[in-house]
Amino acid sequence: MLSLMLFTSLAAAQTADADANADPDPPEPKLTYQVSASGSWISGNLRQVQLNANGTLRYTDGVFGNALYFNGYRIWTGFTPDAELTQIGDDVSVTDLPYYYIGEKVSIIGFAHYNHSQLHQIDNRWMGGAILGHSPFREKTREMHNGLGAFYERTSYPSDAFNRDVSQSGNVRAIARIGALSSGRCQRPKTRMTLNYMGWFHINPVEPEDFRGHLQATAAFHVIGPLSIRFNVNVTYNNVVVENVQTYDTQTVFGIQFDPPPDD
Numbered sequence: 001m002l003s004l005m006l007f008t009s010l011a012a013a014q015t016a017d018a019d020a021n022a023d024p025d026p027p028e029p030k031l032t033y034q035v036s037a038s039g040s041w042i043s044g045n046l047r048q049v050q051l052n053a054n055g056t057l058r059y060t061d062g063v064f065g066n067a068l069y070f071n072g073y074r075i076w077t078g079f080t081p082d083a084e085l086t087q088i089g090d091d092v093s094v095t096d097l098p099y100y101y102i103g104e105k106v107s108i109i110g111f112a113h114y115n116h117s118q119l120h121q122i123d124n125r126w127m128g129g130a131i132l133g134h135s136p137f138r139e140k141t142r143e144m145h146n147g148l149g150a151f152y153e154r155t156s157y158p159s160d161a162f163n164r165d166v167s168q169s170g171n172v173r174a175i176a177r178i179g180a181l182s183s184g185r186c187q188r189p190k191t192r193m194t195l196n197y198m199g200w201f202h203i204n205p206v207e208p209e210d211f212r213g214h215l216q217a218t219a220a221f222h223v224i225g226p227l228s229i230r231f232n233v234n235v236t237y238n239n240v241v242v243e244n245v246q247t248y249d250t251q252t253v254f255g256i257q258f259d260p261p262p263d264d
Helices: 002-019
Strands: 030-042 047-060 064-078 086-101 106-117 122-134 142-156 172-188 193-203 211-224 227-238 248-258
Touching: 030 227, 047 211, 047 248, 086 211, 106 142, 122 172
Parallel strands: none
Antiparallel strands: 030 047, 030 248, 047 064, 064 086, 086 106, 106 122, 122 142, 142 172, 172 193, 193 211, 211 227, 227 248
16 A cells, blocks of 8 residues: 555656646657566575566557556475475466557557466466547656456466356356556656556456456666666455455565666
């Protein structure tokens, strides 16, 4: 909760600063990226190895653009000091948001999502959809999309036993959903800070108890050259899960990332 409040306050500050110096021209063609990788190795009373990777790729030419978000991690643990390492976590999530402006602030946004999660007991989840979006601002240093849309998903699980009584076909669920999405970025050259976020909420209109949400947010503070200090938070909630699986996960990562230096 504290990280979300921090992210919101920083974004609001950027909005206030830019309103006085708004750029009336659409953003120049630009490819931006934020990519980071980290790992940990623990030995002794606990044996554990963890690898993490996450990032954001963005392109915009003023009318057309695309935002790609990815996050993944793998965990191995030895349950006793002498035990062999056992893989207990193998998770990857990729979301792609191509968009096209049909008006000054109105856009059509595509939605494509893939997820595999050993911890959430999801073999494969594929999602696609379309969103009618609105952009409160679209400038060189900041851009935001908010919208409502319709989606379709197909998810396969290793089990057909769920925590709720919902429609299914064995261990596969194919569902139409409706929902909301918000994504954006802002760059504060004076503080050399870059912010990115993407969040969505989807619900099954036929079975309203079947809903889920996801948030991926990043704050990067430029240090020197292509190096930045990065703070990343990922929050996922699924109200319908395989039995004996928690409905939510939160992952917070601190580290160093590589990205283009911010404009002064």
